[in-house]
Amino acid sequence: MKNTVLKSFVLLGIIALSGCKESKPERAIVGKTKKEVVSFSPKLTGRILKIYVEEGQTVKAGDTLAILDVPEVSAKIAQAKGATSAAKAQVQMAKNGATADQLRQLKAKQKGLQEQFQYAQKSFNRAKNMYHDSLLSPQNYDEYFAKYQGAKAQLDAVNAELHDVEAGTRFEKIEMAQGQENQAMGALQEANVAYSERYVIATNDMEIETIALNKGELATAGYPLFTGYIPATSYFRFTIPESKIAKYQKGMSVKMLVNYSNKEFSGKIVAIKQLAKYADITTAFPDYEPEEAIYEIKVVPENQNVAKDILVNSNVTLK
Incomplete structure (x- = not known):
């Protein structure tokens, strides 16, 4: 009987203590101020x-x-300027062709080789007649013939060279020189851009x-x-557990309080996204169960002028 009464008192004490226990207050959602x-x-x-x-x-x-x-860029500019000047000179030389002195030299060379050819031709004609009359050995005949052929080849070569010069520079050579000039000018432009x-x-x-x-x-x-x-780009990040995310919707207007200045202002939720487990939690002292998903809401102030002076990374309470 005595034990039964004692157990009853203990049970009543536990019930009384349970009733006196205060419920755990819900923590405020605190986020961070950010700027782009x-x-x-x-x-x-x-x-x-x-x-x-x-x-x-x-x-x-x-x-x-x-x-x-x-300093390396200045050196590249000097090199590019020199290459450009040289390439421009090559283009001009290709367009102008041979000079008057070069033409005179070629014509003089042509005249001299023409006289040599005429002399070799006459000598060969005489040698041919003598060979037919058996007055010249085959060896000597071949020597005269070789000299004649050599003089003729030299005269043909100088005639072709003179004709090429008089006809002007080939179009392909002018294009090649123009391409080298464009390449040099591109290198100079690149160096100037790098210098800027x-x-x-x-x-x-x-x-x-x-x-x-x-x-x-x-x-x-x-x-x-x-x-x-970037000025006027203030926004706020709050971490919300799955059990409380239903209270917030994209486009919803919310009230916020700057903790260090007790300044209140309003904002709008512009984004809600789930955070990975390894992501940084922006809310101080998060209160959620381990199995819950975690979401981040992004809030932008309705008036950027009001929020522009809020310190970055300062705490802001979501009301």
Whole structure:
């Protein structure tokens, strides 16, 4: 009997304690402030001569951010200019053909070889008559004939050369020279474009956050030298467990509170996507079961001017 009463008191105590236990309060959904990030990198490798901006400064599209020293490009420009000049001279020479002095030289050469040929022809005719009269040996006859043939070949060659010069340069040679000129001009244009790339120019407006290198350091091609945020692109990321995602729909207007300033403003949900298990959780102290799927909602402020001064990566509570 005594044990039964004792058990009853224990059971009543457990029930009383269970009733007094407070329910666990639901955590607020806290997300992060973000902005679209942009980076500017040089297209060439060079040493930084001067940096024209500072961290925290707002720049406009077209502003010069830095200038690099690229001596190799200057050397390529000099080489390309020399090749272009040479190629232009080749084209002009091909179009003009032979000079007056070259024509005179060829004509003089033709006259001399013509006289040699006439002399060789006369000698060969005499040798032929003497050979028919058995006054000349076959060996001597062959020597006269060879001299005659050699003189004739030399005269034919100079006649052909003179005819080629008088007819003008072949069309194919002019085209070939023109192609070499175009190639040289293309190399010069490429070098000039590379020379202009020593200026690092902002392609759009940006709030500079980070300058990676200092004056005198070597900036490699493609290395992000300037990193910052695009103005008026603030948005907010919240992580929502599967059990609570039904409350939010794309296009829904929501209220948010900036934790450090207690400033309230409204926004619109523009995207909802599922996060992979390894993805970064943006909400502080997430409250969900391990088997639940996790979703991220992206909220953009209805008025960017209101949100433009909110610090990046600061906490924002979704109300």
